[in-house]
Amino acid sequence: MKTNPGRFFEDYTLGEVIAHAVPRTLAEGERALYHALYPARHALYSSDAFAADCGLEGSPLDDLIVFHTVFGKTVPDISLNAIANLGYGDGRWLGAVYPGDTLRAQSQVIGLKQNSNGQSGVVYVRTQGLNQRDEVVLDYVRWVMVRKNRDTPAPQTVIPDLPDVVTPDRLVIPAGLDFSDYDFALAGERHRWSDYAIGEQIDHIDGVTMEEAEHMLATRLWQNTAKVHFDATHREDGRRLIYGGHIISTARALSFNGLANAQMMVALNAGAHANPCFAGDTLRAWSQVLDKVETSAPGVGAIRLRLVAYKHGAKPFALREKDGKYDPSVLLELDYWALIPL
Amino acid sequence: MKTNPGRFFEDYTLGEVIAHAVPRTLAEGERALYHALYPARHALYSSDAFAADCGLEGSPLDDLIVFHTVFGKTVPDISLNAIANLGYGDGRWLGAVYPGDTLRAQSQVIGLKQNSNGQSGVVYVRTQGLNQRDEVVLDYVRWVMVRKNRDTPAPQTVIPDLPDVVTPDRLVIPAGLDFSDYDFALAGERHRWSDYAIGEQIDHIDGVTMEEAEHMLATRLWQNTAKVHFDATHREDGRRLIYGGHIISTARALSFNGLANAQMMVALNAGAHANPCFAGDTLRAWSQVLDKVETSAPGVGAIRLRLVAYKHGAKPFALREKDGKYDPSVLLELDYWALIPL
Amino acid sequence: MKTNPGRFFEDYTLGEVIAHAVPRTLAEGERALYHALYPARHALYSSDAFAADCGLEGSPLDDLIVFHTVFGKTVPDISLNAIANLGYGDGRWLGAVYPGDTLRAQSQVIGLKQNSNGQSGVVYVRTQGLNQRDEVVLDYVRWVMVRKNRDTPAPQTVIPDLPDVVTPDRLVIPAGLDFSDYDFALAGERHRWSDYAIGEQIDHIDGVTMEEAEHMLATRLWQNTAKVHFDATHREDGRRLIYGGHIISTARALSFNGLANAQMMVALNAGAHANPCFAGDTLRAWSQVLDKVETSAPGVGAIRLRLVAYKHGAKPFALREKDGKYDPSVLLELDYWALIPL
Helix, strand or coil: CCCCCCCCHHHCCCCCEEECCCCEECCHHHHHHHHHHCCCCCHHHCCHHHHHHCCCCCCCCCHHHHHHHHHHHHHHHHCCCEEEEEEEEEEEECCCCCCCCEEEEEEEEEEEEECCCCCEEEEEEEEEEECCCCCEEEEEEEEEEEECCCCCCCCCCECCCCCCCCCHHHCCCCCCCCCCCCCHHHHCCCCCHHHCCCCCEEECCCCEECCHHHHHHHHHHCCCCCHHHCCCCCCCCCCCCCCHHHHHHHHHHHCHHHHCCCCEEEEEEEEEECCCCCCCCEEEEEEEEEEEEECCCCCEEEEEEEEEEEEECECCCCCECCCCCECCCEEEEEEEEEEEEC | CCCCCCCCHHHCCCCCEEECCCCEECCHHHHHHHHHHCCCCCHHHCCHHHHHHCCCCCCCCCHHHHHHHHHHHHHHHHCCCEEEEEEEEEEEECCCCCCCCEEEEEEEEEEEEECCCCCEEEEEEEEEEECCCCCEEEEEEEEEEEECCCCCCCCCCECCCCCCCCCHHHCCCCCCCCCCCCCHHHHCCCCCHHHCCCCCEEECCCCEECCHHHHHHHHHHCCCCCHHHCCCCCCCCCCCCCCHHHHHHHHHHHCHHHHCCCCEEEEEEEEEECCCCCCCCEEEEEEEEEEEEECCCCCEEEEEEEEEEEEECECCCCCECCCCCECCCEEEEEEEEEEEEC | CCCCCCCCHHHCCCCCEEECCCCEECCHHHHHHHHHHCCCCCHHHCCHHHHHHCCCCCCCCCHHHHHHHHHHHHHHHHCCCEEEEEEEEEEEECCCCCCCCEEEEEEEEEEEEECCCCCEEEEEEEEEEECCCCCEEEEEEEEEEEECCCCCCCCCCECCCCCCCCCHHHCCCCCCCCCCCCCHHHHCCCCCHHHCCCCCEEECCCCEECCHHHHHHHHHHCCCCCHHHCCCCCCCCCCCCCCHHHHHHHHHHHCHHHHCCCCEEEEEEEEEECCCCCCCCEEEEEEEEEEEEECCCCCEEEEEEEEEEEEECECCCCCECCCCCECCCEEEEEEEEEEEEC
16 A cells, blocks of 8 residues: 555554654745734744844744644654544753744654553654754654554553653753843733743633634644544544644734733643634633743743633633543643743 | 733823834735735736836735734724724825835824713824834824723814825835836736726626635734634624725725726725625625826826725625715725826 | 626637736745645655755745646636636646746637537637746646637637647656655655556545635635636525636645655646535545656656546545546546656
């Protein structure tokens, strides 16, 4: 058979490195589409002049463009036969990506655990995105539940020891970043690092109603090929599941309203897609401040945020039910570090 | 509260200048999206070679890309709590914008009038769009009806004295523009300045059926954040109101068929959104020639046009009912000057 | 009347050359949109670095971007009053198109045949796409059935003698193309020229459910103005017909899964749109290998493929019924040559 059947649980070997296919040059077109697909307004990613005033060579591509592009490359090898995308962790952006850069991706299998039913298992991979100079620009761990296809013996269980959070000493600040002369008026809000308190919750107020054409355009743009997003005949209920990354980008863009100065994502501590989302749902978001640290870069602080996307109808700030399960309205919980002016 | 509540009528002071947030670099991506979102075919904005033959350095970004980008920046400060966008006037494009340019916007409050019910008032602002060299590229007046939030005394009523039309001596022709060797075959129609008669009406024939995904992509692209365009739960009827600028661009693009040589918009004399438009509506357009003048640039004439967008079902050329109200089918009336080869 | 009524059958003269309007500069924005609109993953069109490793100056614009742009320019002159787009033949891509290039189009009438009912006729045109250096980058024949408007005498019947297939000696390989060091892992599949057998059929497995917003964005992007794609009031059934080129691009992109290395389209031997497609249909595709030849370029083979798009519900590999008519599920049959590493 010439087509890609995807891999099954028994096809992964601990330690193997998978080079993902189809490198991608990203340019001004992807930036414009990102602004059309999401209500993105962080000034550093909107204006070359603003970014230059912050010490960068120009406006980088949104950190989530990098994330989605790298993630999309992994789908044919990692999650084509996935039952569930279970989580993300220990992720870091290691260098800015500019229009004209070309990205490729590779993943190493760092953990395997067959489920007790023998029908599936969990695969842990550490994925890296590299640019045309072979510099690693993104590094994160993802784990997915994958179907078994053959009745093979279970591999030895190895569960990687992942940190709950990327410790501040491991955050990588883009070279040259300087928020000393940061223009709060141009950025859109006056709130700086010192204005946020640990534990503080922010309701981002705005909502976006999901459309089939929009989530499909977005998911395709990142060359993500998972059938369930595009083919209405794939699920029994005839619905197309919205790519989790579309939820991440929508929620992160909505978080501008209240966190306009949390400019750059530098670490992905943890992330989970709590419930499925479909066209017609209206998505809202709230954030909570989990931690704050200063950094060595001039004027640059780091803020650790919990970003939660939820469906209209619920109230903000709900997260889990008493039994620990996610509230049925919650679509996404994302724990990340962002850079913000002191 | 960290999020932006928007301003209310009592928050505006006569003469104050508001610097709007989030500068934006526009490039080839925005140009491509404009062509995907609208049936735009004016050759000067489609081909670098054609624009160079007309004396420009390359194909500028569509004048309405500039308008929407500047307008979008004003929304969080001017119209987040608007009840109605009442009108535009005294608008001029003052310089071409090219891919790579960065725009920002500022507005001055030039008029205030509290409504007799004490619940709302009209705010008049003069808005300017500026590029990265601080050159003003767009200047126009807009007035909106804004809710009051507190029981404050009415401000002194000041209504700005706006001209009904931008007089020809105030039109700014882009430096270098020369239509002496204009290629009518490449441009798509043979009709020149002298072929149009004052009073002449043109039915632009074509129609476009509106889609939720399309108007949302467009509105987001200009970083316009008004909730009513994106959130189906915002209005009681569950409908998303289409951004008036989407109507302007659709109608202007449709007007190519009959006015293919009315290449550049240089002044916005007046404009009003007559009725709301929703997904599923089919939009049509007609134009009327209101005036004609020659200009000092070689081969360049100016034509003053009334552009009317209306909903399918009505006949072209309807505008107002006997009582002076807009016909219920009319969505937009726009009065502008365009440059056209003599 | 100032608007374009389109041409009718009696308006075409054998041998006349029609210069189509509105030249178009294509850039990174059109490339990004192509990736958003179609699940396109051929590495040569995705990565500048990959294309450079294959001897090109960078990643060219997808061959179908060139085709659609040129085709779109012909619509106002050729098919505005068309009853049916009957077929394509003898098509060749003659040079790569890169971001920043400007395309225009011209057609020569090479055949005319009035139908026996006297109400319509078939017009054959040879269309050329030219870049800003007046180099022909695309050349193909199309024939359409066009309405008559006046009761004129039938012209002499001339049916051009078209080859069933572009013979391999006429294929033009882009200057510099070299697949000697082709990276199959990066390209996404290991199958090379020698792995495909004449007669072999490939089911491309994946499916895409069509959306109004997506086909309209695509069709508008190529400045194709045919009313039937955009205006839901145009057909009696209130449906918008999807532009045939949207089907071609969707099917070609789906064919990546099984033909990832069939990188460049170099000839269009024949093509027909078998049945109409509407939003809501789920499109699938299969291919059959029709022929194979080596070329003079290092490491470069050519493969002749039949690409068939069909609607979900039917099985793959159906094409025609016993009476020779297309199976009702078939949307497109396209016969083309592609370049593939030996």
